[in-house]
Amino acid sequence: MESDNISKDDVLKFLALSRLDPAIEPLEKLQKELSSILGYISTLQEVNVDGIEPMTHANSAVDIFREDKINQHLNIKEFLKNAPDSSGTFFRVPLVIEEG
Amino acid sequence: MTNLTDLTLVEQIDGIKSNKFTSLELTQAHLKKIKDNADLNAFITICEETAIEAAKQSDSTKDKTAMKLCGVPIAIKDMILTEGIETTAGSSILKGFIPPYSATVTKKLNAAGSIMIGKTNMDEFAMGSSTESSFCGAAKNPWNKEYVPGGSSGGSAVVVASKLSAAALGTDTGGSVRQPSSYCGISGIKPTYGRISRYGVIAYASSLDQVGVFARTVKDCALVLENIAGHDPLDSTSYNAPCQNFYGDLTTNIKGLRIGIPKEYFIEGLNNEVASAVQSAISQLQKLGVTLVDISLPHTKYAVPAYYIIALAEASSNLARYDGIRYGHRTTEKTNLFNLYTRSRSEGFGKEVKRRIAIGSYVLSSGYQDAYYVRAQKVRALISRDFVEAFSNKCDVIACPTAPTTAFKIGEKTTNPVEMYLNDIFTVPVNLAGLPGLSVPCGFDSAGLPVGLHLIGKHWDEQTILNVAHSYEASSDWHKKLPVTK
Numbered sequence: 001m002e003s004d005n006i007s008k009d010d011v012l013k014f015l016a017l018s019r020l021d022p023a024i025e026p027l028e029k030l031q032k033e034l035s036s037i038l039g040y041i042s043t044l045q046e047v048n049v050d051g052i053e054p055m056t057h058a059n060s061a062v063d064i065f066r067e068d069k070i071n072q073h074l075n076i077k078e079f080l081k082n083a084p085d086s087s088g089t090f091f092r093v094p095l096v097i098e099e100g
Numbered sequence: 101m102t103n104l105t106d107l108t109l110v111e112q113i114d115g116i117k118s119n120k121f122t123s124l125e126l127t128q129a130h131l132k133k134i135k136d137n138a139d140l141n142a143f144i145t146i147c148e149e150t151a152i153e154a155a156k157q158s159d160s161t162k163d164k165t166a167m168k169l170c171g172v173p174i175a176i177k178d179m180i181l182t183e184g185i186e187t188t189a190g191s192s193i194l195k196g197f198i199p200p201y202s203a204t205v206t207k208k209l210n211a212a213g214s215i216m217i218g219k220t221n222m223d224e225f226a227m228g229s230s231t232e233s234s235f236c237g238a239a240k241n242p243w244n245k246e247y248v249p250g251g252s253s254g255g256s257a258v259v260v261a262s263k264l265s266a267a268a269l270g271t272d273t274g275g276s277v278r279q280p281s282s283y284c285g286i287s288g289i290k291p292t293y294g295r296i297s298r299y300g301v302i303a304y305a306s307s308l309d310q311v312g313v314f315a316r317t318v319k320d321c322a323l324v325l326e327n328i329a330g331h332d333p334l335d336s337t338s339y340n341a342p343c344q345n346f347y348g349d350l351t352t353n354i355k356g357l358r359i360g361i362p363k364e365y366f367i368e369g370l371n372n373e374v375a376s377a378v379q380s381a382i383s384q385l386q387k388l389g390v391t392l393v394d395i396s397l398p399h400t401k402y403a404v405p406a407y408y409i410i411a412l413a414e415a416s417s418n419l420a421r422y423d424g425i426r427y428g429h430r431t432t433e434k435t436n437l438f439n440l441y442t443r444s445r446s447e448g449f450g451k452e453v454k455r456r457i458a459i460g461s462y463v464l465s466s467g468y469q470d471a472y473y474v475r476a477q478k479v480r481a482l483i484s485r486d487f488v489e490a491f492s493n494k495c496d497v498i499a500c501p502t503a504p505t506t507a508f509k510i511g512e513k514t515t516n517p518v519e520m521y522l523n524d525i526f527t528v529p530v531n532l533a534g535l536p537g538l539s540v541p542c543g544f545d546s547a548g549l550p551v552g553l554h555l556i557g558k559h560w561d562e563q564t565i566l567n568v569a570h571s572y573e574a575s576s577d578w579h580k581k582l583p584v585t586k
Contacts, residue, residue, distance in 0.1 A: 058534020
């Protein structure tokens with residue numbers, strides 16, 4: 001299979017989009033593997049899709065609504081049991097907005 | 101005396117309701133067999149205490165009439181939430197995650213009276229065709245433990261083939277119920293997209309995922325399917341239709357049905373022994389009164405690349421929630437928020453998941469979305485149209501091989517991702533079109549590994565493919581041949 005050779009910069013771009021850490025990932029190996037996969041999926045370029053509407057779902061249903069009212073919901077304490085870090089009824093995270 | 105674990109699901113239910121044995125005896129027999137066969141690595145979590153407690157409660161229930169799956173142990177793929185019981189999706193990023201609620205299918209199995217015996221091993225986040233990418237290690241094919249059971253629901257297939265339970269749930273996004281069924285010599289059905297609720301089923305690719313059923317007989321598949329299918333207001337993609345009596349309406353009379361044989365599925369690359377076994381099965385169907393019709397599904401060869409664009413794009417979005425904030429693995433490194441995300445995800449996800457997220461993000465990114473994702477959705481429309489045309493004019497059911505080969509050796513395909521993806525060549529078109537598909541055992545290769553016959557039905561017509569499989573099964577005994585286990 002032909003491969004679409006992608007550059008190391010492309011790999012870093014993919015990792016950033018995916019929120020993956022370039023310091024941990026094996027960049028050269030990923031470069032080869034991603035090139036191979038992209039090369040394979042690029043075979044779709046040969047298909048004539050003129051006039052074809054994209055099919056987003058196997059299900060033809062649209063606009064499934066429910067009444068806008070509060071239903072039974074789980075206790076926040078139950079959800080917080082799985083939290084890596086919490087404080088009171090909050091999930092605790094590093095500083096989001098830095099000072100200055 | 102028959103071992104309780106040898107009985108089919110239907111026989112187990114009959115046995116309990118006619119007081120031949122108790123649910124506790126049945127559950128304990130399965131738990132012992134699970135321990136004796138621990139080397140198959142079929143389970144991530146074995147629910148011994150809760151299963152025994154549930155079995156005792158089941159036995160103490162006086163009126164069992166409404167309990168259609170009364171007291172029988174069933175295993176559930178670890179992709180499906182079970183309240184209070186660890187659910188990991190085969191990933192270390194969810195190690196220790198205890199769901200605060202159950203999936204709708206879990207609740208339906210409970211309501212029908214079944215006993216949840218354990219959570220089965222699987223490829224990480226259902227991304228795989230061999231169950232080798234699980235953070236718990238590979239599950240083993242009980243026919244030959246050096247071989248994979250298929251994936252991603254390989255653990256569930258192993259459980260059923262090895263009689264560790266009579267039925268199990270899996271999920272099927274590109275073949276992950278049907279292909280392991282084929283590799284392990286059992287039956288497995290993926291229903292029409294929307295037939296079974298996805299609420300509480302960990303999402304991989306939301307427009308493709310469906311829960312499926314494994315069992316050693318088609319009757320057992322039909323019975324479980326009937327009890328977990330149905331509209332769910334919590335899943336807006338679930339189908340609002342009257343309940344169907346898949347088990348009650350099973351028949352072996354398939355005279356006059358037209359079976360389409362797609363030329364694109366019998367090609368170079370298809371293993372000769374698989375082709376031969378499937379051709380024999382199709383000839384057998386002719387003796388049962390069906391008419392064979394040659395058909396063409398001309399866009400078949402584009403199904404795998406289209407699938408891998410769509411599935412990976414949807415997966416990159418679905419797996420964005422694993423960010424180390426509300427649940428799942430969080431890095432212990434003290435760092436800023438952005439690095440918390442990237443470090444937690446890189447530490448927690450396995451290689452194949454990271455590859456797929458990376459490709460998925462790329463095909464959705466600015467400047468590439470039209471070339472990849474939108475194009476793939478148009479090809480999906482063409483693939484779906486091929487099936488609609490075949491079913492409108494020419495045939496009622498399509499028959500073909502489930503997989504191009506029998507099971508392969510553990511480690512054989514892990515170094516080349518694209519080679520692994522090609523295992524799905526006959527199954528992914530069915531997910532793209534949202535159709536029901538079923539694999540039923542139809543023979544063995546010269547190495548003693550099972551071969552599966554794939555039956556594809558029209559939308560919402562699970563009954564016809566169940567009937568064809570049931571009729572075929574009744575006229576053959578492949579489903580009675582099971583691997584030797586402890």
